[in-house]
Amino acid sequence: MFRVLRPRSHQGRAVVLMALMLLGTLALSACGSTAPDASSLIHDAQKAINSDTAFHFTMKLDHPGTGSAAGVSIDAADGDVLKPDKTKGTATVSQGGAAFEVQFIGIGSQQYVLTPLSPSWMQMNLGINLGQLLDPTTGVSAILGDLKNPQNVGDDTVLNDGDCWLVEGTVPSGALAPITGGDPSATAPIDTTVCIAKNLDAHGLRQPYQIILKGIATDGDTAKTTRTFTLTKFNESIDIEPPPQ
DSSP states (O other): OOOOOOOSSHHHHHHHHHHHHHHHHHHHHHHOOOOOOHHHHHHHHHHHHHHOSEEEEEEEEESOTTOOSSSOEEEEEEEEEETTTEEEEEEEEEETTEEEEEEEEEETTEEEEEOTTOSSOEEOOOSOOGGGGGOTTTSHHHHHHTOEEEEEEEEEEETTTEEEEEEEEEEEGGGGHHHHOOOTTOOOEEEEEEEEESSOOTTSOOOEEEEEEESOOSTTOOTTOEEEEEEESTTOOOOOOOOOO
16 A cells, blocks of 8 residues: 655655745746836946947837928838948838838938939938937937936837837937927927847947837827837948949
């Protein structure tokens, strides 16, 4: 006849309970970790972007509203930024109710566009300069610096770059003027969510993976207008030159 083996004493049962409690604690620790203070995360993201020499970006515009009566609206963009003020990529542009895809190159204040209707590059002012995204006074760093009342709101995963902490706050719409073409003196609050890397990169920096901006940043926007910037491929070697003549 088989016997059921039992702990020989209260001490044995206590050891078993302690082991189970320890395993439970380890399991909870593996499921997540506590986010650093929101202000500290924003500071880390600023430090990273100010140290970056290049990155790849995508920009998506949702709920665009009516658009500016006289201007050009960039509905989506995909390209590279090279410090201090160079950019290159493709964009979906709307003007006068028509949408078309263009190639663009920006070097300093000079902007060049190649449209489906043009056989060669031409200089054209799109109303915004995405090359300013790495400028500490007008780009991502400035937006982070203008974030008011930052608060931790959880975590997420962006594309293939890994997990990130989410920080929410507001920025004045004028702070976005260099990349939206809006009024630099405007003060309307724009709801802002920043996704900041949980893990440090090879240089010990905590990169900003994504910035989501919701609100009226320029003429024609609505309260639901949302611009999402996703940043990847930090500090990769890229070359941006003027277009062929």
